[in-house]
Amino acid sequence: ADESAWWRDAVFYQVYVRSFADANDDGVGDLDGIRSRLGYLELLGVDALWLTPFFTSPMADHGYDVADPRDVDPLFGDLDAFDRLVTEAHAHNIRVTIDLVPNHTSDRHPWFQAALRAGPGSPERARYVFREGGGFDGSLPPNNWPSQFGGPAWTRLPDGQWYLHLFAPEQPDLNWDNPEVSADLARTLRFWLDRGVDGFRIDVAHGMAKPVGLPDVDPRAELGSGVRHDNALDPRFDDDGVHEVHRMIRKVVDEYPGRMAVGEIWVKDDERWARYVRPDELHLGFNFRLVEAEFDADAVRAAIDHSLAAVRGTGAPPTWTLSNHDVVRHVTRYGDGSIGRQRARAMALVELALPGVVYLYNGEELGLPNVELPDWALQDPIWTRSRHTRRGRDGCRVPLPWEGDTPPFGFTEGVTTWLPQPNEWAGLTAESQLEDPDSMLSFYRHALELRKSHQAFTGDELEWYGAPAGCFAFRRKGGGLICALNTSGAPVPLPPGEVLLASGPMDGNQLPPDTAVWLV
Numbered sequence: 001a002d003e004s005a006w007w008r009d010a011v012f013y014q015v016y017v018r019s020f021a022d023a024n025d026d027g028v029g030d031l032d033g034i035r036s037r038l039g040y041l042e043l044l045g046v047d048a049l050w051l052t053p054f055f056t057s058p059m060a061d062h063g064y065d066v067a068d069p070r071d072v073d074p075l076f077g078d079l080d081a082f083d084r085l086v087t088e089a090h091a092h093n094i095r096v097t098i099d100l101v102p103n104h105t106s107d108r109h110p111w112f113q114a115a116l117r118a119g120p121g122s123p124e125r126a127r128y129v130f131r132e133g134g135g136f137d138g139s140l141p142p143n144n145w146p147s148q149f150g151g152p153a154w155t156r157l158p159d160g161q162w163y164l165h166l167f168a169p170e171q172p173d174l175n176w177d178n179p180e181v182s183a184d185l186a187r188t189l190r191f192w193l194d195r196g197v198d199g200f201r202i203d204v205a206h207g208m209a210k211p212v213g214l215p216d217v218d219p220r221a222e223l224g225s226g227v228r229h230d231n232a233l234d235p236r237f238d239d240d241g242v243h244e245v246h247r248m249i250r251k252v253v254d255e256y257p258g259r260m261a262v263g264e265i266w267v268k269d270d271e272r273w274a275r276y277v278r279p280d281e282l283h284l285g286f287n288f289r290l291v292e293a294e295f296d297a298d299a300v301r302a303a304i305d306h307s308l309a310a311v312r313g314t315g316a317p318p319t320w321t322l323s324n325h326d327v328v329r330h331v332t333r334y335g336d337g338s339i340g341r342q343r344a345r346a347m348a349l350v351e352l353a354l355p356g357v358v359y360l361y362n363g364e365e366l367g368l369p370n371v372e373l374p375d376w377a378l379q380d381p382i383w384t385r386s387r388h389t390r391r392g393r394d395g396c397r398v399p400l401p402w403e404g405d406t407p408p409f410g411f412t413e414g415v416t417t418w419l420p421q422p423n424e425w426a427g428l429t430a431e432s433q434l435e436d437p438d439s440m441l442s443f444y445r446h447a448l449e450l451r452k453s454h455q456a457f458t459g460d461e462l463e464w465y466g467a468p469a470g471c472f473a474f475r476r477k478g479g480g481l482i483c484a485l486n487t488s489g490a491p492v493p494l495p496p497g498e499v500l501l502a503s504g505p506m507d508g509n510q511l512p513p514d515t516a517v518w519l520v
């Protein structure tokens with residue numbers, strides 16, 4: 001394998017930093033906490049980490065509101081803690097990638113603070129998107145754009161001007177027509193590359209550039225968080241100008257050998273989506289088809305075909321994700337209790353059989369479900385801004401259970417955790433699962449080990465077999481691995497081959513319902 005393009009078949013592990021492990025006992029996860037669990041991550045068998053934002057932030061969106069992109073928030077540690085983490089992760093053969101947020105800053109960023117002080121028409125305001133309001137007295141927002149977190153995407157200042165925020169009001173959008181903005185991102189990229197990071201995840205990679213004149217969103221546009229945007233109807237995202245930003249990012253990243261960038265790309269049209277992953281733009285793109293597919297062989301197959309088709313001709317490998325910090329955990333999406341977990345095991349086999357890159361979300365290897373949190377515990381701005389319409393994303397962000405029988409399950413030595421953990425997680429701790437050969441964790445370790453070492457896992461092309469209704473089977477054309485999935489209610493005959501790994505107990509030569517299998 002070409003080591004310089006290590007990411008092409010890598011398994012990434014997304015660490016939601018607040019929720020992974022707490023070393024300083026304040027109930028919030030941190031960088032030293034991650035470092036203390038590197039042995040676990042090595043045992044699990046992942047190749048690289050994606051750390052969610054740990055930069056200086058007032059935490060209005062838990063770090064996606066960045067006040068200083070070149071420093072560590074004291075809640076998570078400091079630059080020395082970051083350097084220690086990178087050095088030790090590399091010693092464990094684990095690469096480290098970090099999350100950059102170029103679409104917006106925090107309202108506490110010194111640039112925005114300066115813009116507030118400087119007033120209309122100033123160069124300070126020209127780093128953001130300030131406009132006069134509509135209506136005869138300027139009291140209406142400049143256009144009809146909604147924020148992704150609910151309410152209008154505009155907030156008015158006492159001096160009468162409005163500023164744009166596609167997310168929370170604490171996340172003002174940067175003006176990407178201003179060369180200072182792009183120069184600053186280049187500086188941030190180099191800052192972290194010089195510290196040894198192996199790559200970046202680019203937040204809202206389809207954002208940043210805004211069209212001239214800021215035309216209204218068409219009322220027919222489908223809107224919302226986690227919706228793929230159609231630039232023809234929704235000019236807030238996927239403006240052609242964004243590609244210049246990605247070319248800049250790629251140029252800087254390419255100054256450093258063996259580094260990569262993946263974009264969060266919520267773009268509807270496949271051809272427009274594919275324009276982001278190019279030899280001179282992003283190395284990888286998320287496409288979220290598997291996140292959206294229900295547990296149904298036809299839906300999963302369509303998601304796979306779609307994702308493969310989207311990267312065809314780009315030279316980029318596909319990426320596969322079942323969960324992340326913005327969506328309901330897939331155990332819960334697939335069904336309640338043990339059935340959800342059984343299906344999650346099956347889907348893990350499907351995902352890990354596919355060619356390309358896999359992104360795991362911390363806790364999925366433990367089979368964690370989404371948590372129904374009481375209203376008082378909820379913190380996500382989606383919830384606090386649009387109460388009663390959407391529950392927000394806290395349910396997938398509950399701190400991980402490491403060991404012991406009661407909360408905080410070794411997540412912290414402190415007394416509380418930033419979100420409460422359910423008592424039932426006693427049965428799902430990493431410690432209890434490491435010792436149990438039938439646990440979700442042991443299953444993930446086994447699957448990851450085979451994926452890495454077995455020669456059947458080669459070849460970029462898939463071949464689909466005919467299969468009974470509610471089932472599918474595909475074969476990797478290179479190495480010959482076969483993966484079969486049964487989402488029908490009844491057992492079906494297995495395709496020929498020797499079973500390498502099954503997601504649940506087999507039934508003679510039959511593949512039981514809610515089960516997947518690898519064959520060679």
Ligand code: TEU
Binds near residue numbers: 061064065226229
């Ligand atoms: O997510 C972008 C996001 O929230 C998408 O679902 C989005 O609403 C939409 O479809 C935009 O195209 C990222 C992070 O993953 C999320 O946690 C942050 O809250 C958000 O950006 C703001 O930085």
